[in-house]
Amino acid sequence: MTSRILGAAGRLGRAVAVLLLVTLAALTLPHLMPGSPAVAALGPTATPEQITAYEAKLGLNENVLAATWRWLGDALHGNLGHSLSTGVPVSTELADRIPVTLELFVAAQLVALCLALPVALLSAWRPGGSVDRIATAGAFVWLAIPGFVFGLLLIWIAAVQLRILPATGWTPFTEDPAENLRHLVLPALTLGLTEAAVFTRTLRGQLLDTLDQTYVAAARSRGMGTARLLLRRALRPSSLPLVTLIGIGIGTSLGGSVLVETLFGVPGVGSLAAGSINARDFPVIQAVTVVSAAAVVAATLAVDLLYRKLDPRIAHDHR
Numbered sequence: 001m002t003s004r005i006l007g008a009a010g011r012l013g014r015a016v017a018v019l020l021l022v023t024l025a026a027l028t029l030p031h032l033m034p035g036s037p038a039v040a041a042l043g044p045t046a047t048p049e050q051i052t053a054y055e056a057k058l059g060l061n062e063n064v065l066a067a068t069w070r071w072l073g074d075a076l077h078g079n080l081g082h083s084l085s086t087g088v089p090v091s092t093e094l095a096d097r098i099p100v101t102l103e104l105f106v107a108a109q110l111v112a113l114c115l116a117l118p119v120a121l122l123s124a125w126r127p128g129g130s131v132d133r134i135a136t137a138g139a140f141v142w143l144a145i146p147g148f149v150f151g152l153l154l155i156w157i158a159a160v161q162l163r164i165l166p167a168t169g170w171t172p173f174t175e176d177p178a179e180n181l182r183h184l185v186l187p188a189l190t191l192g193l194t195e196a197a198v199f200t201r202t203l204r205g206q207l208l209d210t211l212d213q214t215y216v217a218a219a220r221s222r223g224m225g226t227a228r229l230l231l232r233r234a235l236r237p238s239s240l241p242l243v244t245l246i247g248i249g250i251g252t253s254l255g256g257s258v259l260v261e262t263l264f265g266v267p268g269v270g271s272l273a274a275g276s277i278n279a280r281d282f283p284v285i286q287a288v289t290v291v292s293a294a295a296v297v298a299a300t301l302a303v304d305l306l307y308r309k310l311d312p313r314i315a316h317d318h319r
Helices: 002-032 037-042 048-058 064-076 090-125 130-144 147-161 177-211 214-221 226-238 240-256 258-264 269-278 282-310
Strands: none
Touching: 002 064, 002 282, 037 048, 048 282, 090 130, 090 177, 090 226, 090 240, 090 258, 090 269, 090 282, 130 177, 147 177, 147 258, 177 226, 177 240, 177 258, 214 226, 226 240, 240 282, 258 269, 269 282
């Protein structure tokens, strides 16, 4: 019990250290810019008073450690600063946009899993067969094509040619669930199709290793059916890398869906980050960076705990 508590405390301590380092790096960004960020953002016609006020908002009038300490204190009270472009509290911007990004992420994972699971299971059960060869070639082609190309192709087919789905825009689920789903289909497919190729290759490799294990051969010799063997004996221990990919994807989706959200006009965290970078809106950029890092750390810890549920043989106590 003591070793387990120490292991959990160690993981938590590392997580806190990572978040502190990311926060320090994010708050250092304005200080690292060549020249004055105030002049770059306000233009050469800015008055000295405007430059001084802008630098005060960014904390450039104090050292990085002091600015980081102050930012962390404010963040613990829910204050992530105000957008320099709109004046809206950053916490309000994130509260509006995080649910949109998470909805898109969940839909994309469902698309990816629905495609990857049956293909990977069939490929691993008959390696070298027709399904396996087609899936392997398709996955390599899929991974070689940039995601935005799929997005443009889907827009051309579904929105331009067939006119069955909107090309861009967003409707909140609370306003109109049906319209929300119509706007969700194309961006979810764009993300999900790309991830399905990664999931398929990862899961197939793990399944091949698992199917070579002695306990699987024993279950097969006892006459266990193919479906039950794959789902009950092989899939669960083989799903650990898949759980890792999905878990880490929860965190990276907050800042990693910039291209898709921008392409389809989805008002999520990715499009917020893209607009803030163009506008040099440092408070928003810093908050998105830290919140994304916190999501990645939390997802990593959750995956670490879920590992034990999926495969109790994995020992974490020594970590």
